Amino acid sequence: xxxxxxxxxxxxxxxxxxxxxxxxxxxxxxxxxxxxxxxxxxxxxxxxxxxxxxxxxxxxxxxxxxxxxxxxxxxxxxxxxxxxxxxxxxxxxxxxxxxxxxxxxxxxxxxxxxxxxxxxxxxxxxxxxxxxxxxxxxxxxxxxxxxxxxxxxxxxxxxxxxxxxxxxxxxxxxxxxxxxxxxxxxxxxxxxxxxxxxxxxxxxxxxxxxxxxxxxxxxxxxxxxxxxxxxxxxxxxxxxxxxxxxxxxxxxxxxxxxxxxxxxxxxxxxxxxxxxxxxxxxxxxxxxxxxxxxxxxxxxxxxxxxxxxxxxxxxxxxxxxxxxxxxxxxxxxxxxxxxxxxxxxxxxxxxxxxxxxxxxxxxxxxxxxxxxxxxxxxxxx
Amino acid sequence: xxxxxxxxxxxxxxxxxxxxxxxxxxxxxxxxxxxxxxxxxxxxxxxxxxxxxxxxxxxxxxxxxxxxxxxxxxxxxxxxxxxxxxxxxxxxxxxxxxxxxxxxxxxxxxxxxxxxxxxxxxxxxxxxxxxxxxxxxxxxxxxxxxxxxxxxxxxxxxxxxxxxxxxxxxxxxxxxxxxxxxxxxxxxxxxxxxxxxxxxxxxxxxxxxxxxxxxxxxxxxxxxxxxxxxxxxxxxxxxxxxxxxxxxxxxxxxxxxxxxxxxxxxxxxxxxxxxxxxxxxxxxxxxxxxxxxxxxxxxxxxxxxxxxxxxxxxxxxxxxxxxxxxxxxxxxxxxxxxxxxxxxxxxxxxxxxxxxxxxxxxxxxxxxxx
Numbered sequence: 001x002x003x004x005x006x007x008x009x010x011x012x013x014x015x016x017x018x019x020x021x022x023x024x025x026x027x028x029x030x031x032x033x034x035x036x037x038x039x040x041x042x043x044x045x046x047x048x049x050x051x052x053x054x055x056x057x058x059x060x061x062x063x064x065x066x067x068x069x070x071x072x073x074x075x076x077x078x079x080x081x082x083x084x085x086x087x088x089x090x091x092x093x094x095x096x097x098x099x100x101x102x103x104x105x106x107x108x109x110x111x112x113x114x115x116x117x118x119x120x121x122x123x124x125x126x127x128x129x130x131x132x133x134x135x136x137x138x139x140x141x142x143x144x145x146x147x148x149x150x151x152x153x154x155x156x157x158x159x160x161x162x163x164x165x166x167x168x169x170x171x172x173x174x175x176x177x178x179x180x181x182x183x184x185x186x187x188x189x190x191x192x193x194x195x196x197x198x199x200x201x202x203x204x205x206x207x208x209x210x211x212x213x214x215x216x217x218x219x220x221x222x223x224x225x226x227x228x229x230x231x232x233x234x235x236x237x238x239x240x241x242x243x244x245x246x247x248x249x250x251x252x253x254x255x256x257x258x259x260x261x262x263x264x265x266x267x268x269x270x271x272x273x274x275x276x277x278x279x280x281x282x283x284x285x286x287x288x289x290x291x292x293x294x295x296x297x298x299x300x301x302x303x304x305x306x307x308x309x310x311x312x313x314x315x316x317x318x319x320x321x322x323x324x325x326x327x328x329x330x331x332x333x334x335x336x337x338x339x340x341x342x343x344x345x346x347x348x349x350x351x352x353x354x355x356x357x358x359x360x361x362x363x364x365x366x367x368x369x370x371x372x373x374x375x376x377x378x379x380x381x
Numbered sequence: 382x383x384x385x386x387x388x389x390x391x392x393x394x395x396x397x398x399x400x401x402x403x404x405x406x407x408x409x410x411x412x413x414x415x416x417x418x419x420x421x422x423x424x425x426x427x428x429x430x431x432x433x434x435x436x437x438x439x440x441x442x443x444x445x446x447x448x449x450x451x452x453x454x455x456x457x458x459x460x461x462x463x464x465x466x467x468x469x470x471x472x473x474x475x476x477x478x479x480x481x482x483x484x485x486x487x488x489x490x491x492x493x494x495x496x497x498x499x500x501x502x503x504x505x506x507x508x509x510x511x512x513x514x515x516x517x518x519x520x521x522x523x524x525x526x527x528x529x530x531x532x533x534x535x536x537x538x539x540x541x542x543x544x545x546x547x548x549x550x551x552x553x554x555x556x557x558x559x560x561x562x563x564x565x566x567x568x569x570x571x572x573x574x575x576x577x578x579x580x581x582x583x584x585x586x587x588x589x590x591x592x593x594x595x596x597x598x599x600x601x602x603x604x605x606x607x608x609x610x611x612x613x614x615x616x617x618x619x620x621x622x623x624x625x626x627x628x629x630x631x632x633x634x635x636x637x638x639x640x641x642x643x644x645x646x647x648x649x650x651x652x653x654x655x656x657x658x659x660x661x662x663x664x665x666x667x668x669x670x671x672x673x674x675x676x677x678x679x680x681x682x683x684x685x686x687x688x689x690x691x692x693x694x695x696x697x698x699x700x701x702x703x704x705x706x707x708x709x710x711x712x713x714x715x716x717x718x719x720x721x722x723x724x725x726x727x728x729x730x731x732x733x734x735x736x737x738x739x740x741x742x743x744x745x746x747x748x749x750x751x
Contacts, residue, residue, distance in 0.1 A: 055698070062705060064705075101508070107658065112661055114665065118668075119672065122672065122674075
């Protein structure tokens, strides 16, 4: 029975072989990992260089200026099919002047967080972004300010956030045929970011856009009905830890990774973040993107093929159409003609649908028919 | 220049004030004054280095002397400084003529045109803190001659102005603080207590000049003799005119001062923002230097600031940061810029002492001798 079940999913095995042939040597990934992960001493030296720069400016009777790489400009981003969106080496910068009322606040906030990071790294302790915010709410004003500045500093120091000893409160969920140990030998839950020794016999991984869909799959025992698999969700736009986890699973297991998102521009964009990365975090693309992610569903062409009832289809709004056009302009789409075709179907039909709309066909359609058939017959693009 | 003041009677100060005020609003006229007392002869000259033309309601444009001789204490490198001012044409207030003034023959449409000037100009230094040292009100008749006798109205005016609303709550004025000299009422104040030496070096004292130009439109007055007679009437009844329009005058002056001092109040807010951020920048930077175990880094920081330890570094860092942020210069084409350098004592250039029995006026068109 088990053998018969596994035989039904030969398409996934074929895909896996194809991916293994296409991917680079695994050791090069580890080498790259070491390159982008500076040591504690490096971090301290880089922060000291910034302070010395400030002192030098003052000694020359000039107002200190901090230069932050501009993470929100497409002009600073290039596309590499093996990596995704990454920041150019010659990127533009935003100057924070200490003598300008419009930027002095941010200047002070950056310095404050730098001093916090310096002490954390020096003492080998950790703090969350929430801790940093609550230690000085008046200076920062909001959590979002701290989050953004931590990412700016990570980009400025050319170091991943985990090297700065600043943690985020986790958001993503993971389930399935997976267990791993922390470095200290403790078996922990799936929310740790320092996983080592991942052990899994999963044949594939499914990234689920929404928590609601994730819970639905859990309720229907999806992971036990099919070949060994892992499902993971970032609950919408994924945080760094969720993206790191997906990347870690790819690096370790090298199994096909599929995305299950709503058939709407927002879902497609979320899928692209996992696959190609985001503009804001392009400086860390190497450790966050998985260019091999495949689009499993819900495809716009599925809506027509499955004759999903029209009363569960939603017309695209003006913002949806704008986002769709913007996605079609993205540099990575030229590499994905099948994705382009699907998005053009959406543009033509002018409708979108959530994964939950499949329940209009039958309540268990998603788990018992749609997904198994997709996986069995290679229904991904 | 010899100080001859002790030789001459008290009216000399009034004469000087009169000529100075006259020269301020008639900048196209150069005034040469020769004083001869016994064997002593002294010559003075009133003329504008920096002039600004303003178009008022009158057909003849106003030419103001906006020269500013005040220089602040400047530390260190050569800096730009504006040697002029930027007068602002304010509102025009129509005032009613009291009945008994009309009985005496004063008719027509009487108004007061406000022009304000904040001096010295610090527009090129948007982060520089300013304090208001005094507010001067100067009244001119329609011929732009300073009114000789200042109405008592201006003595009591401070009681009706809301200085807190103007953001100059350090300006505590009572009638005894009001100096009146030849058409000018000056409201002065005590300097605020300084919280530290940096307050003295990075703040500039400014004064507010408010020119009140009386204007009369009467289609039946065209002969020169009639004009002169009308101006005598205006001066004679000025106290009553102002009292008759007390509320409107107070509101108008409050509004003019508020507009003029808007920039000053913005600077206060900017200064607070910069100071608050500077504290964080200082504490964060020094914290990193203090707890660093990198001797080279610490030594480099101390050497660059030319100090011996982190305590001195903290003081030098803070002082430097305040100085460079305060003296941020944004050059403006409209300013009358000149380069100034070095450490100067903060000074006002006071007016010349004028004692005259002989006047000599010259303009481009004609010369007057009195």
